[in-house]
Amino acid sequence: MSQSQSFNTPPSPPSPFDSRIYSHLVGRSDHRVTSFQSVASAPTVLQFPATPSDPPSQYNPLQHYLPCLAPDCRNHYTTLLLGPTFYFLQSPYQLIRKRGLCPFHAQQDLKLANQRAKSTYECMRQNCGRKTLGAIAAEFEVYLRQVREERAEESKRMKVWQKQRVLPSALSGATKEKKGGETWGEEWDWRFSPRPCTKKGCEGDWYSPFDNRLYLFYTTPRPSGLVPLRTMCPSCAKDDVQTAEERIEGRRRDVGGLAGPEWGEWYVQVAKDRLMEIGFWENAQERIVREEMGKKPAAEVQPKKTVKEKSKRLTKLGVCVVM
Ligand SMILES: [Zn+2]
Ligand SMILES: [Zn+2]
DSSP states (O other): OOOOOSOSSOOSSOOTTSOOOOOTTTTOOOSOOOOOOOTTSOOOOOOOOSOOSOSSSOOOGGGSOEEOOSTTOOOEEOGGGSOTTTTSOBTTTTBOOOTTSOHHHHHHHHHHHHHHHHHHHHHHHHTOTTOOHHHHHHHHHHHHHHHHHHHHHHHHHHHHHHHHHHOTTTTSGGGSEEETTEEEOOOOOGGGSOBOOOSTTOOOOOBOTTSTTTHHHHHSOOTTSOOOOTTSOHHHHHHHHHHHHHHHHHHHHHTTTOOOHHHHHHHHHHHHHHHHHHHHHHHHHHHHHHHHHTTSOGGGOOOOOOHHHHHHHHHHHHHHHHO
16 A cells, blocks of 8 residues: 655656655644635635835745746745644644645645545555454555655745745856756746836836735736736836726727627737737846856845936847847
8 A cells, every 4th residue: 555656856847746655734824824715715805005116125026926836827926915723734634735835725735635535545445354343444544654754845845936936036056946966946937036116217126026915916807807007016017908998998988888799809909909018028138147147146136226227127028129
């Protein structure tokens, strides 16, 4: 009844559905927690004002919205909204939820592990021969201990992957994960680092759309259906989306308030153009972020704000536009 298996090879996205493993997490919740929330429910709306990341303190992407590591999952979540007991041992088998997964996948993975444990016990009972119930219980406990250990191991590994994904320095030197003689890791995703605003002339601080206080601002559609562009700082993005909405409203008035097919087409085009705009400007942001932060240690990941650096960035952005 061995549960040994797991990660002998570097799975680019880990397989969160493999049920195995864990233990010493009790009392070790190092994440900031403010409220309990059912994992099944939608994320609570944080009522923070749309202001940029805490200058002058450092911005740590790990404390903000993080990508789920489950294959094909596009959810982001913040540990700020997970309940205080989210990563504790869970009944009935005292298994943990693994790190690195959105609440939905963490719960699904735990549920699967619980189901396996249950059927394993049933199986032990049915094939017990002359064993006593006590002997079966002891055998089952051995199995569970192994599952807990495996889950703990896997959770730890996933935490490392996630760190590699969001911190530019996580892949360098000593922190690089070694497994079976091979060095491997998740690729750093620049988008989780602070970025400069792309609005011409803006001197705003670098910001991150994954900032706990900004995530919903950048991802929740407004009553108009539009979403603020994540390629602009919160204040420019707000101005921009309001201007776009005024344009839409003006156009609607021009056609006499009737939203006919032609108007609908135009509106869809406006939304499409905005999406294209994001792609274009994000390429420009990526270049700058990679250049400025890609080589720096994580401790230096913080919003930039000097005017000098800013003008240098704008020049770079200008270059990007030409290209
Ligand atoms: Zn997920
Ligand atoms: Zn701006």
